[in-house]
């Protein structure tokens with residue numbers, strides 16, 4: 748659970764951050780991206796063999812930020828889907844991280860899964876409730 752530099756994954760994580768940030772703030776510590784409202788909730792998501800672990804089973808509705816870390820030993824990604832919502836990270840090497848900022852609707856349930864062939868079937872899927 749320690750934060751170690753991941754040289755192989757750094758370019759991917761940086762690219763993901765820049766894509767999310769658009770032409771907005773370049774400060775990696777900021778919580779707002781591309782002029783969006785500040786994140787109303789933060790969730791940590793861990794990808795490993797063969798499960799997806801979340802720091803909470805529920806989130807508040809609104810703009811939520813997911814910090815995704817591959818804590819496993821092989822490449823994984825995260826796909827988030829729900830009513831009107833589809834978001835995914837790039838493929839993350841072991842130790843790699845990415846941030847997804849999503850807008851969620853109250854009372855819905857999101858599906859989180861890894862899209863690497865065979866991984867969802869192996870157990871890499873979970874659901875996330877959005878509170879009313």
Ligand SMILES: [Cu+2]
Nearest residue numbers: 823861863866
């Ligand atoms: Cu996977």
